[in-house]
Amino acid sequence: MRILVVDDDRRLSSIIKRGLLEEAYAVDAAHDGEDGQYLAEVNPYDLIILDIMMPKRDGLQMCRGLRANGVNTPILMLTARDAVEDRVKGLDAGADDYLVKPFAFNELLARVRALLRREGMFKSPEIVVGDLVLNTLTREVRRGDRAIELTTKEYVILEYFMRHPNVVVTRTMLEEHAWDYDFDSMSNLIDVYIRRLRSKIDADGENSLIQTVRGAGYRLKA
């Protein structure tokens, strides 16, 4: 689970960060609203912890900005003030929960868990694209009612495609997502995996769900 902490108070944010790291979350930190929004738009966090009072762009602005740009990651707001209007403003801006400073760290942890759990319940473990169904919990894949056996790497790649249906997925995107940094981009490994995925997915003679977009990459057709 990846968490972003945005707070201009470096002492506090480093305490939060360390605490979350000990709980085995992956944590990034930013110290103003601009950096924070940038990071949140570029990376797929599972949760954002956001201070209201910050330089450049305050938490409310940042929150609204994210929602306006279609980022739905759950947001936990922090504030030093406990005025009711603030709470209302925060929730209005699109935050999911609210915590008043000062707080006990355990309180924060509890809220974090609650939000992540809620998120996990909201999104079904199944990703459905056309007649393709992928279950992220059981790692089972079906097309229609035919079960499909995939190796780990094949599964990772297909899941990526299914999370971005219709979008052109470049080779670079696949590299970054499924391999580490020392990937030899001259190899045709990706072509080979596409080939295998296709042969498993499109058993019946219909044309492939994974389309080639020459010079760009591939696309999973919904």
Place this chain on the structure above:
Amino acid sequence: MRILVVDDDRRLSSIIKRGLLEEAYAVDAAHDGEDGQYLAEVNPYDLIILDIMMPKRDGLQMCRGLRANGVNTPILMLTARDAVEDRVKGLDAGADDYLVKPFAFNELLARVRALLRREGMFKSPEIVVGDLVLNTLTREVRRGDRAIELTTKEYVILEYFMRHPNVVVTRTMLEEHAWDYDFDSMSNLIDVYIRRLRSKIDADGENSLIQTVRGAGYRLKA
């Protein structure tokens, strides 16, 4: 994607250039702030990589100059110093991201991708001109509800037209945007592509969306 590298250290800049070329970016290089600013104002780059310390005009000046002239291209600043004030100055001057020398090339690449991606996310993925719709995420193009299949180069050219509707697009502009520097301007390649685009876009007998402007270039009619 076209990238401009501005750095007076010729060794470093040639390394950067070669690396980016291998990633299939189109790269120009300048070695002082004056040349750099000139190129950046004349050409439509998608990203500028800019060293802070340079002769004639340093990176900060150049950055401010560009922003003052309405150039919004994302800027990645390089510097040998890692003082916090420098970072602040750079971002204040209008830079979008920051990288401290020395850096691993992969780090540079990651930032470049992030900036380009961010750029892509801020603008809506759909460009609409009349009944023409182009989706930059999926690379799908439609006229009305008829889907249009384009090759890479055709797509690049049409996108350029759609980003400049009603504007006279000269051959030179197309050359610079869709080809590298060793383009043979005596060839009629561009005419051929216009021909193909027209035949794909204007399937029904209506008159072409791409108008010829004799002696000047072409124009996409909204």
Place this chain on the structure above:
DNA sequence: GGGCATGTTCATCTTCTGTTCATCTGGGTG
């Protein structure tokens, strides 16, 4: 250690795209 599954590399084949070329057309100008 043998055998199986998965990940990776390699060589070859196929298809498509980018480019060139030769020829045709029509508008503007003297």
Place this chain on the structure above:
DNA sequence: CACCCAGATGAACAGAAGATGAACATGCCC
């Protein structure tokens, strides 16, 4: 009205990108 040039057009070609089949390597389980 005739000429000329910019642009339009259709076809052909060559190289690149991708598809494919098989071999090779590696690690894991029994």
